[in-house]
Amino acid sequence: MAELRLPELGEGVHEGELVKWNVKAGDTVKDDQVLAEIMTDKATVELPSSFSGVVQSIEVKEGVTVKVGQLMLTYSESGALKSASQAPAKSQGSPAPSPAQAPMHAAAAAPVSTTGLVSVAASGDVRAAPSARRLARELGIELTQVSGSGPSGQILKEDIENKSKIGSGAGATSGGRPQIATRGPVLSSAQDERIPFKGLRKKISEKMRLSKDKAAHFTYVEECDATELVKLRAQAKALGEASKIKVTYLPIVMKAMVAALRKYPIMNAELDESSQEIVLKKHYNIGISVQTEDGLTAPVIKNVENKSILMIAKEIEDVVARARAKKLTMDDLTGGTITLTNAGSIGGLFATPVINFPEVAILGFNKIFRKPVALTINGVEQIAIRDWTYFSISLDHRIVDGAVAAEFMKTFIGYIENPALLLVDGV
Numbered sequence: 001m002a003e004l005r006l007p008e009l010g011e012g013v014h015e016g017e018l019v020k021w022n023v024k025a026g027d028t029v030k031d032d033q034v035l036a037e038i039m040t041d042k043a044t045v046e047l048p049s050s051f052s053g054v055v056q057s058i059e060v061k062e063g064v065t066v067k068v069g070q071l072m073l074t075y076s077e078s079g080a081l082k083s084a085s086q087a088p089a090k091s092q093g094s095p096a097p098s099p100a101q102a103p104m105h106a107a108a109a110a111p112v113s114t115t116g117l118v119s120v121a122a123s124g125d126v127r128a129a130p131s132a133r134r135l136a137r138e139l140g141i142e143l144t145q146v147s148g149s150g151p152s153g154q155i156l157k158e159d160i161e162n163k164s165k166i167g168s169g170a171g172a173t174s175g176g177r178p179q180i181a182t183r184g185p186v187l188s189s190a191q192d193e194r195i196p197f198k199g200l201r202k203k204i205s206e207k208m209r210l211s212k213d214k215a216a217h218f219t220y221v222e223e224c225d226a227t228e229l230v231k232l233r234a235q236a237k238a239l240g241e242a243s244k245i246k247v248t249y250l251p252i253v254m255k256a257m258v259a260a261l262r263k264y265p266i267m268n269a270e271l272d273e274s275s276q277e278i279v280l281k282k283h284y285n286i287g288i289s290v291q292t293e294d295g296l297t298a299p300v301i302k303n304v305e306n307k308s309i310l311m312i313a314k315e316i317e318d319v320v321a322r323a324r325a326k327k328l329t330m331d332d333l334t335g336g337t338i339t340l341t342n343a344g345s346i347g348g349l350f351a352t353p354v355i356n357f358p359e360v361a362i363l364g365f366n367k368i369f370r371k372p373v374a375l376t377i378n379g380v381e382q383i384a385i386r387d388w389t390y391f392s393i394s395l396d397h398r399i400v401d402g403a404v405a406a407e408f409m410k411t412f413i414g415y416i417e418n419p420a421l422l423l424v425d426g427v
Contacts, residue, residue, distance in 0.1 A: 001056060002077055006047070006070050009040050010330060014154060015067045016040035018060050019199040027055045029075065038066065039199055043330045053077040063198040065157070067150055128155035135160045137274060138214065200294040211357035216397035219352040220405045224413045226368050226387040229253075232419045236309055243310065250288065251312035253365055254340060256415035258284045258305045259427040261338070264408040267361045268337045271399055278399060281337040287356055288316060289341035290323040297323050298356055300336040305427065344368060350390040360399045363412075364392040391416075 009016055016038040023035050029049045036047045056074040060066055128143055132155050136143050146163045148155035233249050240247035261268045265280045272279050284305045287298040299319040322328050339356040344367040353362045373386045395405050415421050
């Protein structure tokens with residue numbers, strides 16, 4: 001009887017949620033067959049088999065958080081276990097697995113990017129998973145005061161949560177955050193359907209709750225004459241078709257975002273609560289919301305300021321396809337500085353999007369529609385049919401004042417209504 005334990009999931013990642021088993025006890029498994037899917041703070045990764053044999057027992061249930069080194073399953077071998085040197089690497093930069101461990105490789109997206117992760121060795125000799133460090137900061141708990149239950153004394157999220165419960169009575173607060181009791185079981189009838197709350201949907205829930213708990217949300221909405229945007233997109237679309245690139249409105253909107261962000265850098269920032277500093281980001285890495293069958297995810301288009309509209313369009317097409325095929329990598333999901341969400345193809349006048357924390361802003365791009373508008377042309381007032389839309393931006397009021405948001409939107413919409421200004425500003 002042999003054992004398979006959870007290998008390293010990636011640099012600085014020491015735990016993840018077991019989303020799905022692809023095998024069960026009694027199954028015959030081939031070398032490199034995908035056994036399970038593990039969702040970490042950064043991405044979902046696949047656990048491939050490093051053996052050929054028969055699964056004897058499954059040791060972890062779906063929906064449970066598993067730690068590196070934890071027993072996953074037992075098996076009987078029908079072939080020699082591969083050595084680390086024989087195991088094929090599934091992604092560049094992955095650490096070599098130990099003889100009893102399978103290599104992990106990225107499979108699908110976490111719901112949102114996770115910037116600001118702290119490395120394991122960042123706090124002296126204290127060993128802690130990134131998710132545990134982040135939770136400790138949120139709750140105002142010193143890691144040096146927490147006993148770790150993980151491998152080699154590593155501090156896990158459960159350790160932080162237990163420490164928080166010990167230090168807080170019912171209704172008390174920890175680090176300014178109220179401790180809210182979990183409600184009891186939901187009553188249901190035999191006709192009701194129950195769906196496991198796990199995987200991407202659970203990660204989305206955690207990120208949305210974190211954003212609402214931490215950021216002071218407010219939303220600013222402005223209308224926009226999108227006639228020139230529609231014309232430019234039509235021209236860019238024709239050019240893109242010659243290179244087999246699908247050009248949407250998003251690349252143009254993203255270039256306009258960069259031009260406005262350069263004038264209002266506080267919008268492209270992050271609050272470092274540990275040092276009490278606002279970090280103004282010098283690159284423009286824009287996350288884009290992508291709806292998949294499992295839920296919403298936000299891959300990041302890096303260095304938008306250095307790319308042409310066609311280059312951005314091609315990259316968007318690529319990450320959207322990989323997101324829906326569950327093939328995003330950890331790098332796709334990290335490093336974002338601001339997010340763009342677009343539900344305009346579905347409909348709706350405007351929305352109040354939730355900030356992709358720890359970013360300070362998320363811009364909503366809504367449907368474009370035709371309507372009659374009163375215009376003054378050559379000194380004469382007249383009615384014209386124009387393409388129209390609304391942009392809504394949600395911001396962290398701790399960092400961004402309402403007046404700044406209004407000025408940013410005025411500048412941004414100026415670029416949308418007259419895209420030629422982007423050339424003038426060299427964007």
